[in-house]
Structure formats: structure tokens, C-alpha cells
Amino acid sequence: MKIHEKYINRCIELAKNGLGTTYPNPLVGSVIVYNNRIIGEGWHRKSGEPHAEVNAINKVKDKSLLSKATIYVSLEPCSHFGKTPPCCDLIIKYKIPNVVIGTIDPNEKVAGNGIKRLVENGINVTVGVLENDCNELNKRFFTFHKKKRPYIILKWAESSDGFIAPLYKEKKEPIWISNEFSRQLVHKWRSEEQAILVGTKTVLDDNPKLDVRDWTGQNPTRIVLDKSGKISKDFYVNDGKTRTIFITEIENMPSNENCIYENATFDSRLAKNISAILYRNNVQSVIIEGGKMTLETFIKDNLWDEARIFVGNNILKNGTKSPIIYIENTVVKIKENQLKLFRNHD
Numbered sequence: 001m002k003i004h005e006k007y008i009n010r011c012i013e014l015a016k017n018g019l020g021t022t023y024p025n026p027l028v029g030s031v032i033v034y035n036n037r038i039i040g041e042g043w044h045r046k047s048g049e050p051h052a053e054v055n056a057i058n059k060v061k062d063k064s065l066l067s068k069a070t071i072y073v074s075l076e077p078c079s080h081f082g083k084t085p086p087c088c089d090l091i092i093k094y095k096i097p098n099v100v101i102g103t104i105d106p107n108e109k110v111a112g113n114g115i116k117r118l119v120e121n122g123i124n125v126t127v128g129v130l131e132n133d134c135n136e137l138n139k140r141f142f143t144f145h146k147k148k149r150p151y152i153i154l155k156w157a158e159s160s161d162g163f164i165a166p167l168y169k170e171k172k173e174p175i176w177i178s179n180e181f182s183r184q185l186v187h188k189w190r191s192e193e194q195a196i197l198v199g200t201k202t203v204l205d206d207n208p209k210l211d212v213r214d215w216t217g218q219n220p221t222r223i224v225l226d227k228s229g230k231i232s233k234d235f236y237v238n239d240g241k242t243r244t245i246f247i248t249e250i251e252n253m254p255s256n257e258n259c260i261y262e263n264a265t266f267d268s269r270l271a272k273n274i275s276a277i278l279y280r281n282n283v284q285s286v287i288i289e290g291g292k293m294t295l296e297t298f299i300k301d302n303l304w305d306e307a308r309i310f311v312g313n314n315i316l317k318n319g320t321k322s323p324i325i326y327i328e329n330t331v332v333k334i335k336e337n338q339l340k341l342f343r344n345h346d
């Protein structure tokens, strides 16, 4: 493997440590190399905390080596004052002569200005090393900034004969199509996304908590569709434990602790309306966990990026038919087993 690629790869590896905690910031990793050795490395951990480059520079014991070193960053160093000062200024201050960048920052406040600033200061800049991998690393951040909407993941479980729910339920308890393993994996997935969305019927039928209790990490913001205000204060989504955004047609919903109410019309533009509300609320990624109507609303508008489908061993014979029929022939199937993974957009 070529030398630049080796170190950018390390940046990507480091950056991934921040998955789930950097929102609304991107995942960024950085290494500093002198004489073919890494003398400092770091990643961005949390919005408001230092950027990857700052953490990497702080790890270098002998700062005099910086003026002879190369700094690798998976994303273009920032040039603006956000919650933290510009990384470019720090690179310039320490006179680091070489900067190798994975990909350009799509944030309008940066978008090439970081590179420009470095070049203007006589720094030798290389851009586009493992660019595709660096874009993939930040698929959520890139979708948010470029498409002005969150990265949308659809998730459901279906029986081996293709039903996502039985015809009727005797007990008011969730029916588990998938197993303990998949349940834990779902909680891991939840911890990686900024938000989780469900429709009204799912809340009324299953009273879900929508948290990550079987994994570590932050609970995602809950997004709940409640067109006509049917979800009473007794449901977990109203417990105030996690920030929850209710999307409703009702004006002036009685407010509740840690809850935000957003108005939308539940017409043919519903998926687009929700997506716009999430964008406005700075939500960069969302995992949609049902039910059927909600999933189909997004599929119909082709407003989704990934589908993750568990296929259980059980046979339900009848019930709610899985929405898989709408996506199966249109997009690339990545993997098929007990877990089917689909990718819609590049």
C-alpha cells in the first residue's frame, strides 16, 4: 500500500472511534508523521471538543519536530471559527510543511477554504487520498450538507414468509421476529445514529422505549409521528428521558418535558416534510424502525439510503406484508443471509 494511503487509512480507523458521539460534527482522524514514524495521532470525539488535528498535535511531545513533519487528516482542516478555532491556523502556527487530506469538507463554511488558506501560507497540500473511503466514513455528514436532508436508514424484521407483524395480537407486547443477537445489534445501530423514527401505530401497539439499553452509548433523539395527538402521556416516548420530536398536524400540542412539537401536513409530501423538519433540527441521520406505513412513505418517495432487514425463522402465515417487495428489484443487494442489507444511493 502506498505511504499516503497507509496513513489516511489510520486516520479513518481513528475517526471511527467517534461514531455516535460527534453529531452534528463529522468523524475525523489525524496522524502526524516524521521520519516514517507516527509521532502523534488523534480523533474528534465530541462536538464542542477539540478537532482531530488539535488532538494529534497535542500528542506530539517534541513540538519542534512539527516543522519537519506531515499531518494527515481524513477531512479538510477547518478554516472557520465554530465552537473551536480553525485547525488551519494551528497548522500554520506550528509551521507544519505538508498536509495530506482525504476529502474536502462539504460544510459551506469550509468547502475548500481550508485548503486555500494552507496553500496561501506556502504549505504543500495533497488532496483526495482514499477519497471514496473518506466520503463513506462520513456518509451521514455528507448527505446532510450536500442533499440538505438526514441520512436515512430503514430497519425492520420480517418472518421467513415475509410478514413484519401478525394479523392481530393477543397480548399488547411486541412480537419478537428476530432474536437476542439481532436485538443487541439494533441497539448498537441506534447508538450510531443521531435519531430514531417510528410511526403512531408502532407506539400504540408496542409502546417502545427506542433507547440503547442493550448497548453502550448515547440514546438517539426520538422522532415520533403523531398526526392527531393519539399518543398519551403514559407512553414511554413521552417519559422525558430522551429528547423527543413529535411531528403532528395538531397545533399547540400540550407541551411535555424534553419534547419538541413540529407541525406538518400528513399528505403525499409527508416524507419530504419530515426530512425538512429533521434538517431544520440539525438531525444528520435517522434510523426508521417502522411501522409498515411509515417505512413505505419513505420508500415511495425514494427517500432512503440504506435498508437493514432481519429475516426470522418463524412463519406467520398472514399479517402485515413486508415492504421489501418495493425495494428488492430496484437496488443493489449487498448481502443476503439472515440479515439483508441494501444500499440505495451512492
Ligand code: AOF
Pocket: 024, 025, 026, 027, 028, 029, 043, 044, 047, 048, 049, 050, 051, 052, 053, 075, 076, 077, 078, 081, 082, 083, 084, 085, 087, 105, 107, 110
Ligand atoms: C476539522 N477537524 O476534527 C472536525 C472538523 O463547531 P466546531 O468548531 O466544532 O466546527 C464544526 C465544523 O468543523 C464541522 O461542521 C465541520 O465542517 C468541521 N469539522 N474539521 O478540521 C475535525 N470535526
Ligand code: ZN
Pocket: 051, 052, 077, 078, 079, 085, 086, 087, 088
Ligand atoms: Zn478543525
